[in-house]
Amino acid sequence: MKRIMQEKARVQEVVSQENRSRNAYADRLIEKWSKKRGLSLDGGKFEKIYEANPRKARNLxxxxxxQEKYLKTLTETQISTAFQGTPQTVIKVLRLGYPNSVxxxxxxxxxxxxxxDTIFKIxxxxxxxxxxxxxxxxxxxxVADRYPSEVERVDVTATATDNFKGTVSPAPIRPYTVRVLLNGFPVAxxxxxxxxxxxxxxxxxxSTIVYDGDDAGDYDITFANALTTADALTIEYSHNSEVSTLYGEQGKVNVQLVPYDYRAKPYPIGFSWSHMSELLMNDQLGVDGQEVLISAGADELKKALDFQALGLGMQASRWTDAVEFDTDWASAGSDSDFAHTQSxxxxxxxxxQKTYNALMRGGEATxxxxxxxxxTYLTGHKGFVADNSMPAVGAYKFxxxxxxxxxQAPSDIVPTDEIMCVYKNNREEANDSALCVGSYIPLYQTQTLxxxxxxxxxxxxxxxxxxIQEGKYITKVKLTNLPA
Structure with a gap:
């Protein structure tokens, strides 16, 4: 046991060291980028993002x-030297698009x-x-609770008789540890x-049971009345782990590192525009046409990546059936639609709870x-609080x-009458998540032709x-009989 605990501690230290190294590297970059001008990072202070969400600040x-490393590889024919290797248009789109993605x-x-890149899970x-x-x-x-013990439970097939004979294994048996359970209740x-x-x-x-010797484990049990095939008969006892022949019965656990490999691949989108449109935006609207167009392309990427992630989430949720809720308050016997909505x-x-029952962790959705x-239906609950901080475009928080x-997501992503319930592990580590998105370069732009x-x-x-890492963190609720 001591060796197992030492091994687990060693593995945990490896993972913790990996997380500490990543966080230390990110913290140094936060200090670097907080000194950059022109990024509009909440009044020029990266610290505000860090205070609100350290993980998001480090990722950013x-x-x-x-992004800067990529931009520095471009030639002067692609990017003007006036940008000094960091075009503000691209970085601005990156700053605005990434933190606001759902x-x-x-x-x-x-x-x-x-x-x-690799994430490790213990x-x-x-x-x-x-x-x-x-x-x-x-x-x-x-839910196994007897693995680190001597306690054995042997099920005996019940028949319409009063006498049961057989042999339990492993044996020898410790005296004073035998119990007979009938339908889960101890009766002897x-x-x-x-x-x-x-x-x-x-x-x-x-009624007898043999503790040790050649006949160890033999039992002969006679009930006062015959049992039925519907009865459940179990013999519980403790084997003697001090006997050399039972050394192999000792439980063991293995501690292992499970790697999740992420390999960056492109998610590309091309777009075109007329020179006339660019001139009109520059002249009549007083805005940088190039910036507007790049922003439009970045918005499409943001929307598409959000939809892809939500689509994967919906796929993961199919490990179990959706929980149904009938919204018809009259048939449910409620006093009113408002009263029924609270349920x-x-x-x-x-x-x-399906997540918790399957994984013994997770709890309430985040x-x-x-x-x-x-x-629309959830807005009728008294616990609903509106949030208009995001525009109603694509997937957005409401x-x-x-x-x-x-x-809220379009019905092509999440069916109009369904709710996807997601549990997110909000610890710093990303190694126990429903779905994980790895970002390497969030905005790569080709040369304009x-x-x-x-x-x-x-x-x-x-x-x-x-x-998808642990799809059982995602479940669904289906609302039936919604009004047209």
């Missing part, structure tokens, strides 16, 4: 650094420090299938001499992503429900990767 600092709020987003798994535990199963996802126990005592047992025919939180909570009609963030038709073309790309 790393991807700003990655995928990083709903799921976990981390800044990749290289084209191939898992403690059972080495043997014994005493309620299954070999290979993650320890903290199992041993007296230390191999005799079973209980009011439901036959008083004329002794929807029970369905949301039941959906989250965000709800709603289809259009489902979003409020909170009892302090939990509410987002101009044609004889007075049209220009360019392309943007996001370089990163996204993966």
């Amino acid at each position: 600092a790393i991807i700003l650094e990655n 995928r990083g709020d709903i799921f976990t987003e981390f800044a990749m420090t290289s084209m191939k 898992e403690t798994i059972y080495d043997k299938t014994k005493r309620g535990a299954t070999a290979g199963k993650v320890m903290y996802e199992s 126990n041993d007296n230390g001499s191999g005799v079973l005592i209980g009011s439901v047992l036959s008083q004329s025919t002794p 929807v939180v029970k369905a949301l909570r039941n959906a989250s 965000s709800y992503v709603c289809g259009p009609k489902a979003a 409020g909170t429900l009892n302090g939990i963030d509410l987002y 101009e044609y004889s038709s007075f049209h220009r073309e360019t392309a943007l790309a996001f370089y990163g990767d996204m993966k």
Whole structure:
């Protein structure tokens, strides 16, 4: 046990050191980028972003650094030297687009420090299938409580008779540890001499169990009345782990590092515009046409990446059926539609409990992503608080429900009558998440080409990767009988 604990501590230190190194690197970059001018970082103070969300600030600092490295590789024919290697147009779009993207709020987003980055997760798994535990199963996802013990439970097939004979294994058996359970209730126990005592047992025919020797484990149990096939009969006892032949019964666990590899790949989008449009924006509107067009392309990338992440989330949610909630208050016997709407939180909570029952962790969802009609329905709950901080474009936050963030997505992403319930691990580590998005270079721009038709073309790309890590953190609620 001491060796196992030492090994687990060593593995945990490896992961912790990796996280500390990443955070220290990001903190140095925060200090660097907080001194840059022209980024409009909340009044020029990167610290404000850090105070509100340290993880997001660190991610932003790393991807700003990655972006600058990319920009420094461009030639002077691609970028004017007046920009000094950091075009403010591109960085401004990056700063405005990235922190406002909902995928990083709903799921976990981390800044990749290289084209191939790895997140490690510590898992403690059972080495043997014994005493309620299954070999290979993650320890903290199992309800097995007898693995680090001598306690054995052997189920005996009940038939329509009063006498049951057989042999339990492993043996020898420790005296005074035997119990007979009938339908889960203890009805008899041993007296230390191999005799079973209980009011439901036959008083004329002794019931016995052999502790050790050649016949160790043999039992002969006679009930006062015959059982039925519907009964559940179990013999519980403790084997003697001090006997050399039972040394192999000792439970063992293995501590392992599970790597999640992220390989940056492009998510490209090309677009074109006429030179006339650019001139009109510059002359009549007094805005930089190039900046507006690049911003438009960046917005499309943001929208598409949000939708892709939400789409993966919906795929992950299919590990279990949606919890249904009938919105018809009359058929439910409620006094009014308003009174009935208050009960929807029970369905949301039941959906989250599916995660907890499956993984023994997770708890209540940290965000709800709603289809259009489902979003409208939740606004009728007394715990709803509107939030207009984001424009109603693509996927956006529209409020909170009892302090939990509410987002709306188009019905093509989340069906109009469904609510996706997402649990996000809000610890600094991204190694135990429903879905994780790795960002390397969030905005790559090709050289702008101009044609004889007075049209220009360019392309943007996001370089990163996204993966479902633990899909059981995502469940769904389906609202039925919604009004048309």
